[in-house]
Amino acid sequence: MSDRGDKGLTSGECDLTVSKDSEFVEVVGMIDEFQARLGLLRVLLKGEENQKVLKIESDLSQIMGSLYKVSVWKESEKRIENIIEEIEKYKKETKNLDKFLAPGKNELEARFNLCRTGCRIVERRLVSLKNKREEKNEFFDGNILKYFNKLSSLFYWQWVDRL
Numbered sequence: 001m002s003d004r005g006d007k008g009l010t011s012g013e014c015d016l017t018v019s020k021d022s023e024f025v026e027v028v029g030m031i032d033e034f035q036a037r038l039g040l041l042r043v044l045l046k047g048e049e050n051q052k053v054l055k056i057e058s059d060l061s062q063i064m065g066s067l068y069k070v071s072v073w074k075e076s077e078k079r080i081e082n083i084i085e086e087i088e089k090y091k092k093e094t095k096n097l098d099k100f101l102a103p104g105k106n107e108l109e110a111r112f113n114l115c116r117t118g119c120r121i122v123e124r125r126l127v128s129l130k131n132k133r134e135e136k137n138e139f140f141d142g143n144i145l146k147y148f149n150k151l152s153s154l155f156y157w158q159w160v161d162r163l
Contacts, residue, residue: 023129034118041111076143083150090157116155123148
């Protein structure tokens, strides 16, 4: 049995060993936590909404693989377009947003807000990973960062739509 974990190291599919305090491990850990938040939200959703969140969970698994392999996430452009279309739909359906929104009106709203904030945490960690990789002249797929930015906006507009 390997003792890497006991020494503060971890590895993935390709036998790449990295420190548990690396930007990569931090990002993947935040994405994992975000997926848990999505699962908590999905428990309350039915039908098409449930499937949309399930698709986001699938996206996150693909994104983690792309980050690990330092490669392009192949579905990024299509998924970003889908999210932008959804945001626009919610914006059109929302009437006169002219007040500060405070979470906690009901459980569903609170869970959407937890997902929105979890998504923003991932986005901030991705910026750190992007900067680190660029310093080392390593590849970073900028569409992954764009995806999380748009996704957090989608959670905001979905939450607003339920007021």
